[in-house]
Amino acid sequence: MKTLIDSESGVKAFKQYTSLYNDYGLPTVYDFVSRFRSGEMPIGVANYSTYNTLMVSAPEIRGLWDFTLFPGTEKADGTVDHSVHAQGLCCMMIATDNEQVKQNAWEFMKWWVSADTQVRFGREIESILGSSARYTTANTEALRQLAWSADQLEVLETQMAQTVGFREIAGGYSTTRHMTNAIRRVINSKEDARETLLTYARTINEEIRVKRREFNLPVE
Amino acid sequence: MKSFFGRYLTMKREKIKYGFHRAWKMRTCYLFLLPYAALFITFFILPIATSIYYSFTYYNILEAPRFVGLQNYINLILQDEVFLTSVKNTFVIAVITGPVGYILSFLFAWFINELPRWLRTIAVVVFYAPSIAGNAFYIFSIIFRADAYGYLNSFLLQFGLIDAPLQWLLDPKYILGVVIVVILWMSMGTGFLSFVAGLQGVDRSMYEAGYVDGIRNRWQELYYITLPSMKPMLLFGAVMSITTAFNVCDVPRALAGYPSTDYAARTIVTHLFDYGFSRFEMGYASAIATVLFLVMILCNKVIQSVLRKVGT
Numbered sequence: 001m002k003t004l005i006d007s008e009s010g011v012k013a014f015k016q017y018t019s020l021y022n023d024y025g026l027p028t029v030y031d032f033v034s035r036f037r038s039g040e041m042p043i044g045v046a047n048y049s050t051y052n053t054l055m056v057s058a059p060e061i062r063g064l065w066d067f068t069l070f071p072g073t074e075k076a077d078g079t080v081d082h083s084v085h086a087q088g089l090c091c092m093m094i095a096t097d098n099e100q101v102k103q104n105a106w107e108f109m110k111w112w113v114s115a116d117t118q119v120r121f122g123r124e125i126e127s128i129l130g131s132s133a134r135y136t137t138a139n140t141e142a143l144r145q146l147a148w149s150a151d152q153l154e155v156l157e158t159q160m161a162q163t164v165g166f167r168e169i170a171g172g173y174s175t176t177r178h179m180t181n182a183i184r185r186v187i188n189s190k191e192d193a194r195e196t197l198l199t200y201a202r203t204i205n206e207e208i209r210v211k212r213r214e215f216n217l218p219v220e
Numbered sequence: 221m222k223s224f225f226g227r228y229l230t231m232k233r234e235k236i237k238y239g240f241h242r243a244w245k246m247r248t249c250y251l252f253l254l255p256y257a258a259l260f261i262t263f264f265i266l267p268i269a270t271s272i273y274y275s276f277t278y279y280n281i282l283e284a285p286r287f288v289g290l291q292n293y294i295n296l297i298l299q300d301e302v303f304l305t306s307v308k309n310t311f312v313i314a315v316i317t318g319p320v321g322y323i324l325s326f327l328f329a330w331f332i333n334e335l336p337r338w339l340r341t342i343a344v345v346v347f348y349a350p351s352i353a354g355n356a357f358y359i360f361s362i363i364f365r366a367d368a369y370g371y372l373n374s375f376l377l378q379f380g381l382i383d384a385p386l387q388w389l390l391d392p393k394y395i396l397g398v399v400i401v402v403i404l405w406m407s408m409g410t411g412f413l414s415f416v417a418g419l420q421g422v423d424r425s426m427y428e429a430g431y432v433d434g435i436r437n438r439w440q441e442l443y444y445i446t447l448p449s450m451k452p453m454l455l456f457g458a459v460m461s462i463t464t465a466f467n468v469c470d471v472p473r474a475l476a477g478y479p480s481t482d483y484a485a486r487t488i489v490t491h492l493f494d495y496g497f498s499r500f501e502m503g504y505a506s507a508i509a510t511v512l513f514l515v516m517i518l519c520n521k522v523i524q525s526v527l528r529k530v531g532t
Contacts, residue, residue: 028387028390184482
């Protein structure tokens with residue numbers, strides 16, 4: 001089990017990503033909401049919950065802006081690939097021997113993630129805290145019933161159909177950790193992208209191997 | 221030979237019986253000690269003993285601990301390169317902020333000793349405020365933000381000293397320096413207060429006797445009279461600064477992020493956090509804690525034996 005970050009496509013993507021900062025000088029740390037309001041950053045990529053923050057905190061630009069799909073890359077057959085990665089949360093149950101406790105916990109989990117409960121929770125929290133607290137639910141049916149307008153909902157659903165989730169494996173935390181180290185090293189010390197990525201990929205693979213051995217999973 | 225052992229054992233038995241008899245006679249004294257002893261045992265002795273026990277096991281919280289002997293210690297010392305980085309960082313921080321902070325506290329306490337009382341009170345509040353202000357060091361994460369609009373970056377950009385915003389807390393070159401500066405800012409703690417109090421309590425007549433005996437300037441007066449009179453305060457301040465310097469964890473974690481880039485601001489306690497709270501390897505984390513405990517006891521003994529000789 002190894003990381004795929006050092007495959008050819010991974011290295012190519014890494015080079016393209018760091019060239020945005022090294023060759024074109026994009027800012028690395030910035031507060032998107034403030035810069036969007038002042039007009040310094042007329043276009044940007046952010047979580048869709050930033051929409052709610054901006055709607056509430058920037059009334060002076062109301063009606064002058066909107067959000068759309070993520071900028072994509074053109075594929076070989078002419079269509080545009082808008083894939084983006086999404087983070088999600090989930091419920092987990094740890095099994096004990098008590099059958100009654102297990103049954104109750106399962107019923108609770110089914111109730112909590114059902115569309116009706118999520119819609120009710122989202123509507124109540126929005127009515128109390130205002131539209132800046134619009135609930136980013138993971139239940140797609142519930143998302144349809146929250147307070148999004150029809151064309152916003154179309155954008156959200158098209159984008160959601162093209163999101164990709166990452167598989168978590170034992171030791172997966174070391175991938176994000178060392179990827180961030182690699183990115184910062186290339187941007188700050190201007191080192192070579194491929195060399196840095198291959199060096200850190202070795203560290204990531206070692207950590208994954210240690211963790212898989214700890215949990216008696218197959219290492220190959 | 222046998223009779224010698226017999227008499228030795230009888231003597232020991234008699235001594236123990238006599239000891240119990242005396243303890244029983246003074247049983248109310250032990251009763252007075254009971255509240256403090258109960259709290260001390262529950263919150264100090266018991267956690268240390270549990271940690272030492274867990275350091276010999278493999279324990280993730282979901283399963284029962286499994287005895288592995290010295291494997292945690294062997295991995296820690298021989299195989300973990302991040303631990304060596306963390307030890308180096310902790311020692312750099314401790315060596316720079318420990319003595320420097322200690323000397324700074326003493327110097328500032330000595331400087332403001334001569335002021336009238338109301339001015340001295342204001343100065344003490346100003347110097348002690350960073351320690352009691354809770355998490356006020358978070359303001360430094362805004363000052364040192366890598367944004368072009370962060371306070372330090374915009375100041376330097378405006379005066380033309382740099383031409384692109386520097387990543388103060390994200391670039392391994394700068395992280396440790398920034399963390400050391402912030403810890404020094406926070407280092408005027410309880411040691412400083414004890415110095416201010418101690419300097420007030422030095423006997424004035426000793427200074428006069430010293431002037432008669434030939435002490436000519438302030439430095440001689442400091443070394444021969446002030447410092448020896450303040451020996452208990454010096455020991456207390458040293459113990460406090462050693463303990464806090466080894467335990468430094470909140471400031472690097474809040475400023476440099478968790479984990480810091482390339483482990484540049486990793487200290488022993490943040491390493492412990494990583495293994496304990498992110499990777500849930502409690503046995504390994506307990507081994508780190510036990511090693512830190514032993515190192516701190518050793519350093520305390522060394523510092524105290526050095527400080528006993530001051531002024532003589």
